[in-house]
Amino acid sequence: MSPLRSNNNNNNNNNGIGIRISWDSLSGHHYADVGGEQLWADVLRATLERGLAPVSWTDYLYLTVGGTLSNAGISGQSFLHGPQINNVLELDVVTGKGDFVTCSPHMNSELFFAVLGGLGQFGIITRARIPLQKAPTRAKWVRLMYTDFSQFTGDQELLMSKTPDYLEGSLITHHSPPNNWRSNSFYSPSHYPKITSLLESNNGILYSIEVVKYYDHFTAAETIDNEVEYLLRDLKVVPGFIFEKDVTLTDFLGRVEIREDDDEGGSAEAHPWLNIFIPKSRIQDFNAGVFVDIIGRQNKAISGPILFYPFIRKKWDDRMSAVTPDEDIFYTLGLLHTSGAHDWEYFDKVNNAIVGFCEKWGIKIKQYLPHYKSEQDWMKHYGPKWKTFVERKNKFDPRRILSPGQRIFITSDQHEVITNSDV
Ligand SMILES: Cc1cc2nc3c(=O)[nH]c(=O)nc-3n(C[C@H](O)[C@H](O)[C@H](O)COP(=O)(O)OP(=O)(O)OC[C@H]3O[C@@H](n4cnc5c(N)ncnc54)[C@H](O)[C@@H]3O)c2cc1C
Known part of the structure; x- marks a missing residue:
């Protein structure tokens, strides 16, 4: 694994906010004031220098x-x-009216909640105040394999109750191998024959949990081993299919490396991804219709990682613009296809088949990183939040100048410009 790439030489320049770390004597906590343009990789690097770190991340850190x-x-x-939107203390925002506003849950809160998950519709975030905690230094990183979907998701939910520091899951198929750009070289070549033979014996689909427990120099080896042992106790993993690594926190958080010259990440590639949230009550139907039928039986070649893991709804503040399914637990599917620049339509069709299956069988999914073309679709996406979304747009960006590329509120002139520039 390579160390974090340095992308930014001006973390603390004089032209912007940069990344500034402070201590709040009232709350007794550290926080970072970070420019909206900063990359999370740079936030990690700057905070770790002080032995601190944010708690909520994305898989890939070279995002602003x-x-x-x-x-x-x-x-x-x-x-x-x-x-991450639930881990923000304060924001500076330039609204569509040109007002520069500092906002938080207690000050100008309507703008604060509008902007978080707001797809750039209400203002430009120029500064975010991110809470920090003492950073661990190492991660015990474990992967577990399953042949049975119910046991896989049952164990994900059991693990949530045991509060590890990180929990994801994925599918392994012939086209989506165990090692991929999302976490290259986790498995050694010696693991491959064993995994491939399990894959063959299970109709070409395996499910895999990825779970992590952090620790630091002060943790006794026995303590962290006991913690991992507790996490793995009573799980229904296929015997002999537990794989473990012990890495630095930086190696773990920086595990997703995409370089322009990579085969799978290069600029000549297209990435027709589908990210959706699925209510827990329908994940069995989703498995049968999408994983077993569309991806498995119809042998659709989905090249790239296929992520599937749970969230707890009460950890999402419903006052924010982001939308989730209306259930206490919901899962995310991330179909991170890589196609050539000219064959993306095939993957688009697969994505449409999945969304169509959910519509047909009444599975009330929500798209994450949504793309819609009609106002009706956006209204359906936001559901009961649509009215508030429109009111906030009228209030903070009445001339609809911000992020027209999302195609939520576009005038016919803008539509023409966007459509032409799409070609
Ligand atoms: C390789 C890769 C891996 C990813 N992994 C994850 C992941 O693990 N988890 C996850 O949640 N997401 C992930 N994403 C999706 C990511 O969260 C979104 O694409 C996000 O918009 C990326 O930020 P950016 O800096 O590239 O934004 P840009 O592409 O620059 O902007 C996207 C949109 O965000 C809005 N925006 C951007 N900056 C601002 C600002 N300062 N103020 C207001 N609005 C703004 C605008 O609407 C803009 O059109 C991934 C994306 C990629 C390409």
């Missing part, structure tokens, strides 16, 4: 703070701490 806070910012820490 303003960009992920405009969506949600999800990863394996979200079940415990909520998404």
